[in-house]
Amino acid sequence: MSSTVTTAAVERTNYLNVDYSLKSWLLTTDHKRIAILYMLSITAMFFIGGAAATLIRLELLTPAGDLMSSDTYNKMFSIHGIVMVFFFLIPSIPATLGNFLVPMMIGAKDLAFPKINLASWYMYITGAGLMLYVIATGGVDTGWTFYPPFSSTYSNTHVIAAIIAIFIAGFSSIFTGFNFIVTIHRMRAPGMTWSRLPLFIWGHYATSVIMVLGTPVVAIALSLIALERAFHLGIFDPRMGGDPVLFQHLFWFYSHPAVYIMILPSMAVVSEVVSTFSRKRVFGYYAVALASVMIAVIGFLVWAHHMFVAGISPYAALVFSLLSYFVAVPSAIKVFNWTATMFKGSITLSTPMLYSMGFIGLFTMGGMTGLFVASLGVDVHVHDTYFIIAHFHYIMVGGAVMGYLSGIHFWWPKMTGRMYPEVWGKIAAGTIFLGFNLTFFPQFVLGYLGMPRRYHAYPEEFQVLNVMSTAGASILAVGYVLPLIYLMWSLRYGKVAEDNPYRATGLEWRTPSPPPTENFAETPIVTWDAYDYSSLPEED
């Protein structure tokens, strides 16, 4: 049933064609099918969040708030944030590529808890469905940050329903997280020691630790807001002696590490892709693995850098600024190591490689601007302005999303058994890179000039930069639609993929494309390091 030689396409049994019934998909416990289910769902949510962004950028073409009412605009940015953060970025790579690849990369048949894996997808769908209901019936206008007293007392929108949607989706995160942790600890194939693990696994391990420790805190923070709304009384209510800033502490205690949930998996992808297309080990394997863990640990210690002007004590602010500079070091280390990986490599500028190189460049820019906002003297001026928006979009979109696209393209042949058209892949990558920079670079200038975020209408002098940004967004939108089209096209018309078209070293590449349901006919026994290109079978 498992062969390494591909003949003309077709109909060796694999995880996709083993059963075509709807029931076999909806009740599957195969991690690969669950990954596909997630991929479809989060793609849908991505475009919904993108639609909100489109409307925002259209409104911001003109200084006056003339396209929609203020309340509608406020709902737009709230929905954009909630959908993109909780329903796209947080699950994205872990739930799709992670679910698909973690067992395969360690030589296991499945995750430790396959039924919990399926449950996590159902939780995600339930949360997403409820969120769509919220959007359809009037939306929510608190921002994705839900600060009280506005969210608890003054907003007139579906706050409680939105919170329940996020709470349920949070369970999906927690289940994925502890599933990965247990799998990586307990289900590695013989010989797959910790120091032979691909860096993709290290990255997902660190991510899972954050998911498990952080998500419950935002769950309780949001639950308290929901309670306060329901009972018209709460612990953040100043009228009851409560402190609204306490919410901010609880919220950001998760939401800062959350950004590392969003970036660590992308970094994990980049390690795999840069190595493969340089045909060279990742430079400094232990440094990169350790850096992933350090990011996860230190990332829990910096949350109040989102609150420098919120009314915290200056001494607390000093501590958090210092720690925020600490957390920058492991990220810098990774960038240097990836660059060094390319040195004296043998490089192919494939689509995944272009996306990963784009990641390194844009993540570097985003990370550098992080140094700006970690600096107390600067953050006082740029906090809550477009500078911040530009900073986090460089990392989330220029970083995380490009990493996601890099991974989708890299493992597409493995997941689907098809190759996508390389030319279109490169065109899309270039379009996205160009559109992205045009969208978000002007926002740094806008922010320093003083344009606050979440502004429906703005003073006229900010218009030119806003128009540039919207123009970029229109290009970016085209860039995102292109892969949707050609990847779907490839499912039917793409060239049939070999087992290991890129001659990569991971265990997942030593199975057919697409793999059979049980992944490996026999449990592999690992005797080589990750990225040991000499361990590959002979070239043809």
Place this chain on the structure above:
Amino acid sequence: MGESLPLWPARASSMAAQTDALVLFLVAVTGFFTLVIFILIFSFAMKYRKEKHPVAADILGSNVLEVTWSIIPFGIFMMMFVWGAIVYMQEVRPPANAMEIFVVGKQWMWKFQHQEGQREINQLHVPLGRDVMLTMISQDVIHDVFIPAFRVKRDVLPGRYTTLWFRAIKPGRYHLFCSQYCGTMHSGMIGEVVVMEPAAYQAWLAGGNAEGSLASTGQKLFQQLGCATCHRFDTQGRGPNLVGVYGKPVLLDDGRTVTADDNYIRESVLTPGAKVVAGFKPIMPSFNGTVNEEQLLSLVAYVKSISQPEQRQPASNRPAVPAPAPATPKGR
């Protein structure tokens, strides 16, 4: 389209140049390293292309490099931290004797209250060259005062005062934005800071306010609400004598010591049971619901005005007639 494309905000306060210097340093350093990375990646991609470099080297790593490129960035980051901290500690601590203006934010407007009694809505007149401290509170949700040209920003919270200070160095009119999302008209909660030459500011101050200074308003309220019944100016009162209390430490009945600052005074009026002064019975009634934030500010101003001279003084102690502000601005 606008007639100009501004790329840098005006420098209208004493903090602006310092903030900008820090930012330019950051731009230079980060720009340099970003360029280095971009150039390396680009040139490696070209030089080591498969066609030109078919066999990749097998390099594990280099501990020396790892340590080097950890320590050097760390050192640079620490410089950034220290510089940022220095700028920040100046920005966050108002100088002694700054003139105080009170701010009440509410959905979706700003109310400014000068010590001399002048009230303004959405527009704030300040004199050139004077240290100005804004003591701010919100009536509803969290707002934020942001004056880009001054490079200052602070959240305005319900239930607790926050402060922000600046010294305007350039006359003109500058945007004041609410920069903490606060609901429907968040982007309409825009004000204007009008910086005037000192003489013009005095003229404006004298220009019209029949109510008298904020402290005198507070004094009237103090009588009206019956505070004076217990808080007598001698030792016979059922409540502590408030003369000289502002800014001093206060011993409470549970053994704690707190400083009698703005927040303490406000809390004592609204929830007197929260902090009872040692030696007194907890009999003070709560005025929660009886006084609004502006009235509370006037009471705070009054209590400050009867404090010792070396404490922070408002511009005027005397009721009814707006007194001239001190002529000489404080040197730095």
Place this chain on the structure above:
Amino acid sequence: MHDSAHVVEQPGLRHHFADMEQQRASATLGMWVFLVTEIMFFGGLFLAYLVYRSAHFGAFAIGSEHMDFWLGTINTVILLCSSLLVALSVHAVQVGKTKLCAVLLLIAALCGVGFLGVKGVEYYGHYQEGAVPGPYWHLDLPQGTDVQNVQMFFYIYFVMTGLHAIHVTIGIGLLAVIAWFAWKGRYSPAYHNPVHVSGLYWHFVDVVWIFLYPLLYLISAKKA
């Protein structure tokens, strides 16, 4: 899921595990990690408690004095006993006494029900006394008391014990289901993961109460 000819030698072994040991170790690690998430969940509430208590100790002490010390203590004893019963039930199944295991689990679940009953009585008492924050608040407090913060104490009390009660309810359901399977003979010395792992959950619920009890019931206004 289609396996190739796979002889199930060990009852209860899931196909993706290599052997029972791996399955057992995975299930145990999984439950511990899940309990860590629960600690973080309650942790937010403990933080809120910590913050408000240090700011308003006097009011919290007054609130605590209005708690029913005896009902709280009875509940503590009930939960401790139930945890003992759960531990004994794990031991019972380890030595093959599966019926005993089932009975012990059932009694432990009933203890949980007793706990909820006592909590119900307590809540009703608070309601009657007027200690429920909000429109039904009419707690008799001396004049000059910081009523706002006594309300805050009770709010936090209700949220923390309410959340705990939800977890007790889940635990009761879990123990009851496991008891039923144990009675039906599903577990043995070789395979009793679910008993062990459910036991862990129940112990966790007990430990949370061990922290709640002194923080809520045992604060005294006497100076340290």
